[in-house]
Amino acid sequence: MLRLWSFGARPALPRCRAFHTTVVSNATAEAESSAASTSQWTPNSVRTGLIARKRGMMVMWDNFGVRFPVTILQLENCQVTANIKTVRADQSEYHAVQVAASDRSPKNTTKQMLGHFQKAGVPPKRIVKEFPVTPDAHVPVGTTLSAIHFVPGQFVDVIAKSIGKGFQGTMKKWNFKGLRASHGVSVSHRAAGAIGAHQDPGRVWPGKKMAGRMGGERVTTQNLYVVRVDSDLDLIYVRGCVPGVDDAHVMIRDAKKKMTQLAQHNSAKGFFEKILPKGLTGLPFPAGTKELAKALPPMIVAPSTRVTDPLVPRE
Amino acid sequence: MSEGQGEERNSGSRDTPHTFTIPPRSVASGRVYRVQASKPRATRLQRLRNSTLLSSAQLAATVLTTTTTRLWLFASSGVGSHTMLNVFRRCARRLMSTATEASSSAYPFSKVAVIPPPPPVPTPEPVKFGKGLMAYLPQRTLPQHKLDLLARFNKRHPERIMPGSVLQVTTNHAPSSFTGVVLSIRRRGADTSFVLRNVINRTGVEVQFFVCSPHVKDIKVLMRAGGKGGEGRVGRRMRRAKLFYLRDSPEKMTAISAGLR
Numbered sequence: 001m002l003r004l005w006s007f008g009a010r011p012a013l014p015r016c017r018a019f020h021t022t023v024v025s026n027a028t029a030e031a032e033s034s035a036a037s038t039s040q041w042t043p044n045s046v047r048t049g050l051i052a053r054k055r056g057m058m059v060m061w062d063n064f065g066v067r068f069p070v071t072i073l074q075l076e077n078c079q080v081t082a083n084i085k086t087v088r089a090d091q092s093e094y095h096a097v098q099v100a101a102s103d104r105s106p107k108n109t110t111k112q113m114l115g116h117f118q119k120a121g122v123p124p125k126r127i128v129k130e131f132p133v134t135p136d137a138h139v140p141v142g143t144t145l146s147a148i149h150f151v152p153g154q155f156v157d158v159i160a161k162s163i164g165k166g167f168q169g170t171m172k173k174w175n176f177k178g179l180r181a182s183h184g185v186s187v188s189h190r191a192a193g194a195i196g197a198h199q200d201p202g203r204v205w206p207g208k209k210m211a212g213r214m215g216g217e218r219v220t221t222q223n224l225y226v227v228r229v230d231s232d233l234d235l236i237y238v239r240g241c242v243p244g245v246d247d248a249h250v251m252i253r254d255a256k257k258k259m260t261q262l263a264q265h266n267s268a269k270g271f272f273e274k275i276l277p278k279g280l281t282g283l284p285f286p287a288g289t290k291e292l293a294k295a296l297p298p299m300i301v302a303p304s305t306r307v308t309d310p311l312v313p314r315e
Numbered sequence: 316m317s318e319g320q321g322e323e324r325n326s327g328s329r330d331t332p333h334t335f336t337i338p339p340r341s342v343a344s345g346r347v348y349r350v351q352a353s354k355p356r357a358t359r360l361q362r363l364r365n366s367t368l369l370s371s372a373q374l375a376a377t378v379l380t381t382t383t384t385r386l387w388l389f390a391s392s393g394v395g396s397h398t399m400l401n402v403f404r405r406c407a408r409r410l411m412s413t414a415t416e417a418s419s420s421a422y423p424f425s426k427v428a429v430i431p432p433p434p435p436v437p438t439p440e441p442v443k444f445g446k447g448l449m450a451y452l453p454q455r456t457l458p459q460h461k462l463d464l465l466a467r468f469n470k471r472h473p474e475r476i477m478p479g480s481v482l483q484v485t486t487n488h489a490p491s492s493f494t495g496v497v498l499s500i501r502r503r504g505a506d507t508s509f510v511l512r513n514v515i516n517r518t519g520v521e522v523q524f525f526v527c528s529p530h531v532k533d534i535k536v537l538m539r540a541g542g543k544g545g546e547g548r549v550g551r552r553m554r555r556a557k558l559f560y561l562r563d564s565p566e567k568m569t570a571i572s573a574g575l576r
Binding site: 067151153247278297299302 | 424429445455
């Protein structure tokens with residue numbers, strides 16, 4: 001389907017990183033020239049994300065008294081360690097912000113990483129990840145990010161390593177139905193059954209679903225609603241579940257489907273009220289820092305998206 | 316400041332660098348979004364700041380009376396020294412501390428966000444690093460009357476509610492009150508719940524109530540199951556934590572209701 005409205009305004013977001021010669025440049029000079037006071041969020045901007053730890057789950061009740069589960073994510077000294085700009089062979093650019101979290105003892109950090117953190121002016125960290133951004137969204141190196149980066153009422157994607165399940169059979173791993181419990185089935189109630197045809201093709205297709213290791217891999221949960229932000233304790237409450245065990249590191253970024261994509265498309269089409277989710281008037285840009293958190297209230301709560309009271313019968 | 320006539324503005328926000336301004340529909344879009352390029356006329360607040368040093372009380376009064384109070388919030392991100400600005404922030408934050416709907420002056424990124432009052436208990440230091448965080452969070456997020464109700468379900472409370480007690484729960488919606496025997500207590504911090512069983516019109520009815528739910532107005536103990544202290548009559552001490560066997564013994568249910576009468 002030809003979407004004429006998207007031709008001009010589509011930003012050059014990275015799709016492949018075939019020739020990734022990492023030219024790590026301290027974009028402090030760049031960032032200072034376009035100082036924080038004049039850089040503003042646009043519908044075509046993509047901001048950096050954060051690294052947090054999943055602390056556990058709790059429950060909350062909205063203003064209609066409806067119960068919903070929340071996951072608590074806590075930031076642990078999340079700081080920017082580099083701004084990355086790579087120019088590919090076809091002259092397109094890849095921009096990213098490298099973020100690190102969870103302080104670590106220098107005696108347990110390799111010399112190579114110690115040097116990297118020293119260059120950024122941050123203490124050594126356990127986890128270092130980067131988030132692709134647009135060129136206007138670079139953050140000065142060494143900035144400490146805060147939970148205030150996310151606005152209650154917005155949607156986020158949370159990425160983490162899922163809980164490892166070990167070596168699992170086809171019934172658990174691929175939802176196979178197994179065989180009957182009785183009627184003569186011998187010793188194969190949970191087996192996979194047949195794995196191919198006969199002489200044609202005479203082999204097993206590559207990628208055949210079989211038993212194997214399950215879990216322990218990167219999983220993205222999309223479009224989670226941010227319910228509450230506590231900048232005092234650096235907590236983000238998201239509605240629903242998040243992959244991984246408690247105290248695992250997770251990456252949080254603005255939802256691609258409900259935030260980034262909708263903002264770009266609606267601004268290109270001219271639906272200005274739909275650029276951000278209901279009630280939101282902006283996003284901290286280029287990032288929500290500790291300084292910004294001091295100027296804003298320590299706890300902010302998003303109202304429920306419900307419209308009608310579920311306990312009042314309809315007429 | 317007057318960049319264009321008839322420009323739509325978000326309610327309450329004005330020339331704030333962090334707020335996305337909705338552009339007018341009449342503008343032919345090559346570039347739909349507009350950057351606040353021109354520096355606005357120095358506001359009353361900025362002129363005051365640039366002039367002689369005032370006392371913090373005078374400054375706070377000026378902050379509250381002037382209409383452009385929101386501006387001080389956004390000259391942030393560590394550019395330049397703003398010692399006067401920090402004085403503003405501290406005064407104004409102390410003065411507007413009650414739970415109010417967030418106007419743009421308090422939180423500029425959302426029109427509908429709510430700012431609750433600060434918790435009465437100060438945060439212990441280890442919680443900021445995650446130690447004991449989940450156990451501390453109900454104190455931070457729940458109101459005091461709910462914490463008192465929750466405390467009665469602790470195992471060590473002198474007037475604890477035990478399985479086998481008869482409770483009357485008053486709710487905000489229909490049915491406005493429900494009485495029954497506690498079959499089980501499920502302790503999960505803020506998610507603590509209990510199941511009450513009663514026989515109404517020869518039909519067994521069980522209802523699970525969540526202690527911290529806003530629907531639960533009050534819990535009254537009509538008969539406590541053994542133990543010391545507490546109001547109400549005293550019943551038998553139950554030798555089990557979960558009394559699901561009562562579902563199959565109507566005679567024991569009758570005995571409990573007889574003991575109540």
